[in-house]
């Protein structure tokens with residue numbers, strides 16, 4: 170007799186989603202988390218006394234609404250807050266770009282940069298939204314998989330075919346044409362203004378080594394805009410109390426359904442007998458048995474560290490080793506005495522959404538070039554949020570927290586190491602913001618710099634990759650985590666994957682955890698019958 174129906178390794182948001190669904194279905198579930206707190210990279214931490222920072226992820230715009238409804242997350246305290254305005258992009262030597270929530274107001278603001286762009290903006294957002302909705306439907310397709318031959322239901326394809334047909338000829342062709350395109354080419358078809366194009370191109374680069382001129386970056390943008398978005402820009406995604414309140418709500422829901430969650434407990438090994446997972450071995454030497462072991466840690470960690478490699482086919486191991494998962498993002502967390510004031514910024518309320526730094530497509534491309542050749546960019550693109558503007562509970566009265574996503578900081582530095590470069594990188598980012606917002610430096614009370622190496626060492630991300638593996642057309646659908654293993658099962662019986670390294674990938678969507686739970690439940694059910 171096993172101790173549990175399922176052990177979930179890791180209490181990041183996906184592990185908690187899986188645990189919630191399994192427990193809701195009446196399974197006896199144990200979640201084991203190596204850190205002292207839950208949340209994984211969706212955690213809020215009081216890094217500096219009195220200041221609560223979403224230490225890694227800052228926006229949960231992609232979180233699936235059906236998961237929230239199924240698990241009753243509202244009741245457990247989850248509240249998503251709007252971005253308002255959607256975007257503020259300062260300029261060093263001209264007018265900033267503001268994109269309001271209200272589409273008519275947005276068009277009016279954009280017209281001060283380009284009348285043509287103002288007239289195109291709404292149609293562009295609508296086009297992308299249609300394509301993203303279709304991509305989201307495709308993500309839910311149960312994919313053909315080696316672990317379940319004969320289990321692929323051709324009716325699924327028919328359903329998708331009908332949906333594709335429902336897009337209509339024009340949108341259908343556009344989906345097929347746009348998916349492999351470069352974001353730069355797509356934007357050049359629609360817009361003139363450099364600052365608008367660069368602001369919209371930014372989310373096509375997130376977590377990736379490539380710049381917006383690379384083929385396939387349009388797909389990256391569609392992936393990142395699924396959820397609370399107008400198609401081109403995220404419209405909501407702050408979580409009241411910080412992103413950790415999303416994972417706290419997930420944990421409360423799972424516990425209410427009966428799941429047990431233990432923190433500060435590291436799994437050292439997944440124990441297998443006759444090529445089936447049967448138990449986990451903890452760092453303290455304890456062994457806990459389960460009918461199913463579900464890993465939310467990244468795929469490389471799961472197969473190259475937790476599983477005894479002799480149980481794995483060398484070809485599968487090679488595929489796992491070849492997963493592209495080299496980190497390229499650094500995070501800077503700041504406690505501020507006051508809000509920054511950017512050049513020509515008309516009012517402080519303009520900083521309530523995403524503040525984008527990165528003036529042109531060329532600028533973004535050059536930043537990506539640096540990362541490709543092993544240097545962190547000295548002129549990086551920054552995605553900045555100041556969540557304490559809409560949620561003053563995050564900082565002492567009158568003070569603020571600032572979260573800075575810095576793109577193009579490669580895990581492997583060619584001529585230096587991250588221990589020496591951590592604070593220099595922090596200075597680079599501060600100097601860059603200072604150039605747009607004179608006096609900003611003097612408002613900083615505390616700062617924390619997380620390099621890709623820190624993301625690996627503190628948050629357990631192999632290679633420091635924030636999505637556990639790059640999101641790209643060749644690492645999604647039936648190719649994620651590796652070709653042929655897209656339905657959460659693995660070459661080891663009763664061992665499943667449910668983290669961001671599984672289909673449909675990273676970002677705070679909950680989708681890998683949700684789809685994995687369905688497959689695990691199917692197997693647990695058939696085991697009983």
Ligand SMILES: Cc1cc2nc3c(=O)[nH]c(=O)nc-3n(C[C@H](O)[C@H](O)[C@H](O)COP(=O)(O)OP(=O)(O)OC[C@H]3O[C@@H](n4cnc5c(N)ncnc54)[C@H](O)[C@@H]3O)c2cc1C
Pocket residue numbers: 178179180181182183184201202203204207208209210211224225226227228229230231434435436437465466467470498499500574624628629634635636637667668669670674675676677678
């Ligand atoms: C700096 C940064 C910024 C980001 N910003 C955003 C954003 O704004 N919006 C967005 O949507 N996404 C963002 N992301 C990506 C997003 O946070 C991730 O894709 C997502 O949170 C991953 O969730 P997960 O549950 O799959 O994995 P994780 O959160 O990585 O969870 C895995 C868990 O497993 C635990 N673990 C590992 N090994 C063991 C072991 N041996 N034993 C027990 N436990 C173990 C880890 O400690 C961790 O808690 C960001 C990521 C980073 C790093």
